[in-house]
Amino acid sequence: MTTVKVNGATRLYAIIGDPIVQVRSPELYTELFAAAGMNAVMVPMHVMPEEFDRTVPALMALENLDGLIATVPYKARVVRFATRLGNTAARIGALNALRRESDGTWTGDMFDGLGFVRAAERKGYTLRGRRAALFGAGGAGRAIGCELAAAGIESLSIVDPLHERAVALAKTLADAFPACRVAAMATLPDNADMIVNASTVGMREGDGLPADIGALTRDTLVGDVVVSENPTPIIRHAMRHDCRHITGRDMFYGQQDALMAFFTAA
Amino acid sequence: MTTVKVNGATRLYAIIGDPIVQVRSPELYTELFAAAGMNAVMVPMHVMPEEFDRTVPALMALENLDGLIATVPYKARVVRFATRLGNTAARIGALNALRRESDGTWTGDMFDGLGFVRAAERKGYTLRGRRAALFGAGGAGRAIGCELAAAGIESLSIVDPLHERAVALAKTLADAFPACRVAAMATLPDNADMIVNASTVGMREGDGLPADIGALTRDTLVGDVVVSENPTPIIRHAMRHDCRHITGRDMFYGQQDALMAFFTAA
Numbered sequence: 001m002t003t004v005k006v007n008g009a010t011r012l013y014a015i016i017g018d019p020i021v022q023v024r025s026p027e028l029y030t031e032l033f034a035a036a037g038m039n040a041v042m043v044p045m046h047v048m049p050e051e052f053d054r055t056v057p058a059l060m061a062l063e064n065l066d067g068l069i070a071t072v073p074y075k076a077r078v079v080r081f082a083t084r085l086g087n088t089a090a091r092i093g094a095l096n097a098l099r100r101e102s103d104g105t106w107t108g109d110m111f112d113g114l115g116f117v118r119a120a121e122r123k124g125y126t127l128r129g130r131r132a133a134l135f136g137a138g139g140a141g142r143a144i145g146c147e148l149a150a151a152g153i154e155s156l157s158i159v160d161p162l163h164e165r166a167v168a169l170a171k172t173l174a175d176a177f178p179a180c181r182v183a184a185m186a187t188l189p190d191n192a193d194m195i196v197n198a199s200t201v202g203m204r205e206g207d208g209l210p211a212d213i214g215a216l217t218r219d220t221l222v223g224d225v226v227v228s229e230n231p232t233p234i235i236r237h238a239m240r241h242d243c244r245h246i247t248g249r250d251m252f253y254g255q256q257d258a259l260m261a262f263f264t265a266a
Numbered sequence: 267m268t269t270v271k272v273n274g275a276t277r278l279y280a281i282i283g284d285p286i287v288q289v290r291s292p293e294l295y296t297e298l299f300a301a302a303g304m305n306a307v308m309v310p311m312h313v314m315p316e317e318f319d320r321t322v323p324a325l326m327a328l329e330n331l332d333g334l335i336a337t338v339p340y341k342a343r344v345v346r347f348a349t350r351l352g353n354t355a356a357r358i359g360a361l362n363a364l365r366r367e368s369d370g371t372w373t374g375d376m377f378d379g380l381g382f383v384r385a386a387e388r389k390g391y392t393l394r395g396r397r398a399a400l401f402g403a404g405g406a407g408r409a410i411g412c413e414l415a416a417a418g419i420e421s422l423s424i425v426d427p428l429h430e431r432a433v434a435l436a437k438t439l440a441d442a443f444p445a446c447r448v449a450a451m452a453t454l455p456d457n458a459d460m461i462v463n464a465s466t467v468g469m470r471e472g473d474g475l476p477a478d479i480g481a482l483t484r485d486t487l488v489g490d491v492v493v494s495e496n497p498t499p500i501i502r503h504a505m506r507h508d509c510r511h512i513t514g515r516d517m518f519y520g521q522q523d524a525l526m527a528f529f530t531a532a
């Protein structure tokens with residue numbers, strides 16, 4: 001746990017999600033705020049789905065609340081409350097951060113994909129030329145697909161139990177990144193040398209793999225968005241096959257600089 | 267400032283008011299929560315009057331928000347959001363604390379008057395038999411009037427620029443405490459040996475006394491509800507005349523035990 005200070009002049013940031021106990025943003029960003037000399041705290045707020053539409057605007061109306069982080073399952077649903085969107089958020093219709101501008105309007109953008117790519121860079125993993133398979137076309141999946149295409153992967157196969165989400169994302173990315181071959185698939189393809197779980201599978205106790213991904217070769221790069229104390233099923237699978245991997249924690253820490261720059265740019 | 271810890275499992279308490287930067291509850295109660303072994307934090311929330319009615323129920327719908335403190339100007343206005351009220355809050359139609367019960371309902375009660383009386387006890391000041399003049403019949407004034415009458419003062423004269431508020435409080439207290447002579451007055455009476463400012467006069471830079479209270483004799487007990495770093499105008503006036511006095515800070519700290527007991531009784 002992070003040591004922070006709070007008084008009447010403290011500025012609030014909140015992470016909204018359901019569930020909420022697992023989130024790490026309160027610890028990390030409260031510490032980063034303190035390191036930046038800000039009197040600010042990031043608190044967890046457990047917003048129930050049926051309360052979401054009245055709660056979010058009420059939180060944004062708090063005069064001392066300067067920013068929000070959105071996590072599962074709200075990254076797409078929160079978009080309608082932004083006054084304006086950054087390029088990534090606008091392209092994929094999902095965001096994970098909102099900041100209050102000095103004029104009281106709200107700017108949203110999405111940093112999950114950037115965090116994933118930065119984590120790969122930090123670990124020295126090459127993304128360019130990869131044939132990637134992406135499981136999950138929700139907010140995080142759309143963000144990662146977008147940034148992987150921008151990073152020069154050769155192809156992207158998108159699988160989602162809600163097939164129309166995969167189709168929509170494929171169309172968006174094909175239009176935006178014509179150099180990348182993008183397709184919505186019913187199952188993960190055989191030739192992939194990169195597999196990313198961008199679904200919530202792995203969050204709950206007893207979860208297995210998001211799909212039957214079979215044996216992995218050592219040059220397969222495996223990624224996961226689930227932030228977990230212990231390795232998630234797909235990361236354990238990657239470790240067993242001696243594969244390079246990017247965890248949800250890597251993605252989380254990979255976006256911290258960009259997210260802090262975003263919050264402090266208001 | 268108080269040192270606290272925060273993570274995804276942290277339970278939230280909030281103080282709602284307008285303005286908010288001056289409040290001390292975040293520091294005090296966050297420290298008391300930590301001392302009690304709770305993973306909980308009290309954060310300031312600046313709620314604008316025009317947003318109050320939609321913001322408060324939205325906050326109460328946050329699954330990890332367990333309590334609220336209401337301060338100026340919301341102590342009366344927040345009553346409608348309580349499922350049930352303690353005796354004092356029910357009598358005066360104002361509260362300063364709300365807690366979530368295990369069944370999700372909300373209990374409210376008012377501790378300002380108790381805090382004031384406890385502060386007097388701690389300082390060894392006698393209240394019984396006093397002829398008190400009370401300036402301000404808002405939430406804090408009603409609470410203090412109620413507890414002073416319960417503590418056995420001889421008489422209570424109530425002055426408020428909104429005269430009907432003074433009349434309503436006088437009626438409530440006369441009914442509840444027939445042994446105490448209670449009256450709504452246009453000006454502070456001459457024979458008072460206790461003067462309490464329960465208005466917000468003194469909160470703002472440049473404020474003077476809440477009314478022309480003239481010279482004070484040394485046996486006059488002076489009280490103020492305004493919590494301030496430096497002595498407020500009425501407390502400075504009392505100090506100049508060498509009078510015993512109870513400050514807003516005394517009242518604030520006087521209610522901490524009762525308020526913690528209230529919050530942890532859910």
